[in-house]
Amino acid sequence: MIIAILGPQGSFCEKAANQWNSLAELRHYDDIPDAVDALLRNEVDSSIVPIENSLEGSVTLTLDLLMEHQLKIIGEVTVRIKHCLLSKGDYNRIKIIMSHHQALSQCRKYIKTNFKNVEVRPVLSTSQAARLASESKETAAIASRESADIYGLSILDENIQDVNENVTRFIVIGKNTPPATGNDKTSIIIYLEKNRPGALYEILGEFADKDIDLTRIESRPTKKILGDYLFYIDLKGHIEEKAIKETLEKVKAKVGMLKIIGSYPAAKNPG
Amino acid sequence: MIIAILGPQGSFCEKAANQWNSLAELRHYDDIPDAVDALLRNEVDSSIVPIENSLEGSVTLTLDLLMEHQLKIIGEVTVRIKHCLLSKGDYNRIKIIMSHHQALSQCRKYIKTNFKNVEVRPVLSTSQAARLASESKETAAIASRESADIYGLSILDENIQDVNENVTRFIVIGKNTPPATGNDKTSIIIYLEKNRPGALYEILGEFADKDIDLTRIESRPTKKILGDYLFYIDLKGHIEEKAIKETLEKVKAKVGMLKIIGSYPAAKNPG
Numbered sequence: 206m207i208i209a210i211l212g213p214q215g216s217f218c219e220k221a222a223n224q225w226n227s228l229a230e231l232r233h234y235d236d237i238p239d240a241v242d243a244l245l246r247n248e249v250d251s252s253i254v255p256i257e258n259s260l261e262g263s264v265t266l267t268l269d270l271l272m273e274h275q276l277k278i279i280g281e282v283t284v285r286i287k288h289c290l291l292s293k294g295d296y297n298r299i300k301i302i303m304s305h306h307q308a309l310s311q312c313r314k315y316i317k318t319n320f321k322n323v324e325v326r327p328v329l330s331t332s333q334a335a336r337l338a339s340e341s342k343e344t345a346a347i348a349s350r351e352s353a354d355i356y357g358l359s360i361l362d363e364n365i366q367d368v369n370e371n372v373t374r375f376i377v378i379g380k381n382t383p384p385a386t387g388n389d390k391t392s393i394i395i396y397l398e399k400n401r402p403g404a405l406y407e408i409l410g411e412f413a414d415k416d417i418d419l420t421r422i423e424s425r426p427t428k429k430i431l432g433d434y435l436f437y438i439d440l441k442g443h444i445e446e447k448a449i450k451e452t453l454e455k456v457k458a459k460v461g462m463l464k465i466i467g468s469y470p471a472a473k474n475p476g
Numbered sequence: 477m478i479i480a481i482l483g484p485q486g487s488f489c490e491k492a493a494n495q496w497n498s499l500a501e502l503r504h505y506d507d508i509p510d511a512v513d514a515l516l517r518n519e520v521d522s523s524i525v526p527i528e529n530s531l532e533g534s535v536t537l538t539l540d541l542l543m544e545h546q547l548k549i550i551g552e553v554t555v556r557i558k559h560c561l562l563s564k565g566d567y568n569r570i571k572i573i574m575s576h577h578q579a580l581s582q583c584r585k586y587i588k589t590n591f592k593n594v595e596v597r598p599v600l601s602t603s604q605a606a607r608l609a610s611e612s613k614e615t616a617a618i619a620s621r622e623s624a625d626i627y628g629l630s631i632l633d634e635n636i637q638d639v640n641e642n643v644t645r646f647i648v649i650g651k652n653t654p655p656a657t658g659n660d661k662t663s664i665i666i667y668l669e670k671n672r673p674g675a676l677y678e679i680l681g682e683f684a685d686k687d688i689d690l691t692r693i694e695s696r697p698t699k700k701i702l703g704d705y706l707f708y709i710d711l712k713g714h715i716e717e718k719a720i721k722e723t724l725e726k727v728k729a730k731v732g733m734l735k736i737i738g739s740y741p742a743a744k745n746p747g
Contacts, residue, residue, distance in 0.1 A: 238584070257697075257702070258697070259697050259699065259700075259701065259702040260697060260699050261536065261697070262536050262695075262696055262697050265532065265533050266581065283702060306577050306598060310537065313509070325600075326599075327577060327598040327599070328597075328598070329596075368699050368700075370699070370700060370701060370702075372702040374702060403680075403683075403684035403687075405680060405690070405693065406677065406680035406681055406683070406684040407684075409674075409676060409677035409680060410677055410681075412674075412677070413674035413677040413678075416674075419676070420703060421695070421703065421705070422676065422693070422695055422705075423694075423695050424533075424692070424693055424694050424695075425533055426528075426529070426530050426531060426532070426533050428530065428531050428639050428641075429530075429639075429641060430530065430641060431528070431530040431554060431641075431643040431645060432530075432691060432692065434692070434693075
């Protein structure tokens with residue numbers, strides 16, 4: 206089993222992959238599209254990418270790739286994110302703080318309070334930031350505790366995210382739908398075609414009628430006209446279950462497009 | 477009238493401000509929280525910040541600040557975004573491409589096709605990228621046409637965004653709700669309290685009953701627990717209209733929280 210993951214060693218994505226399958230061979234890619242491409246080219250058996258963070262919300266690039274390609278979500282993993290401030294130098298000598306822009310947002314208040322005149326520089330990933338911080342004593346990275354060991358950095362501060370509950374949900378993408386386990390989720394994308402009043406209401410009614418629990422609704426632009434949206438919906442249940450299957454058939458008849466992007470076991474508590 | 481806007485000269489936000497009020501005095505701020513803070517500290521009369529792009533979706537930082545503070549959306553402006561590749565040097569000598577991370581995403585395919593071995597570097601804004609590009613012939617910026625003049629750069633390529641329809645919606649934030657014009661929008665945030673099946677369905681039913689057109693529904697994390705969301709809803713109509721007022725009162729009785737973040741004239745076509 207070969208899994209594509211993001212970033213160099215020590216990334217939160219690597220942590221997610223170890224939680225999902227500790228025996229798999231991991232291959233590192235630079236960004237989300239590269240990790241997904243690796244699967245499309247059959248270089249790997251599955252890819253693990255972030256889809257949602259409890260502070261920042263959706264990873265929109267991942268949502269867009271799920272719309273673009275014929276791939277299936279085959280699993281999900283949640284990882285508790287604890288950001289650390291890492292550097293080779295002293296706290297008082299830091300002139301640049303680097304990290305992925307989402308991590309920088311998650312620590313915005315911490316940086317504003319403690320580093321008034323420091324340059325904040327977004328880079329591709331938290332682990333790239335750690336690698337770059339190992340090259341200068343005046344640079345600090347916001348990254349995982351694991352990155353400190355890998356890149357020979359000191360942990361200057363721990364748990365620096367603005368809110369303590371910081372969990373990222375990763376999805377495992379593959380090509381075949383896993384069988385029902387009794388505790389599953391199904392993810393779909395719908396396009397309502399006409400933005401007429403009450404269109405979304407009618408669709409949600411189909412799910413409410415059957416007591417199907419929607420765990421998430423997220424809108425994304427269709428990329429055609431401003432104000433034209435796709436809806437990403439996660440619901441409890443597996444596509445093999447009769448109620449789910451029948452409801453999705455009814456919904457399909459009412460919408461411009463329905464794309465099922467996966468039925469998969471629901472994640473356990475974050476590790 | 478003093479308006480806080482984002483970025484140095486030549487930013488798309490400056491364009492939005494000129495469209496909104498061409499006589500106002502503009503003050504430039506580094507980032508969205510700073511532009512909003514300026515209003516909270518009464519340094520300016522209003523602030524203009526981006527809220528949504530037709531390719532990238534919501535500007536989540538803006539959504540979060542609307543939840544956090546007691547401010548009102550008093551207007552909206554849409555601006556057509558045409559990205560240019562700007563540099564002091566030649567096309568073939570470019571080693572680094574800089575821009576705001578959203579602009580880089582919007583030109584992702586263009587960069588991948590034309591600049592295989594170039595370093596892509598996110599910076600705070602498109603106009604900061606233009607300023608930095610003016611310092612080295614090996615650096616290019618993705619920014620507005622206007623930035624080329626301001627920073628003495630050549631336009632190497634025009635309209636390089638991956639999809640041609642690229643419109644950003646900016647909001648004007650102030651402290652008092654403007655009167656109804658007959659073509660208005662109202663923006664609200666609701667929290668459903670319990671994520672029980674059908675809760676959102678019931679709420680949308682209240683709007684559907686009165687034929688109130690919802691132009692946008694967007695979920696954002698509450699930042700407490702993964703899977704717990706706020707819903708941002710834009711609807712057609714002004715809070716002073718009877719149908720809107722009564723429906724919002726009914727909705728308020730059914731939800732954990734309802735926050736009205738503005739009733740304001742709807743934008744004209746993008747400029």
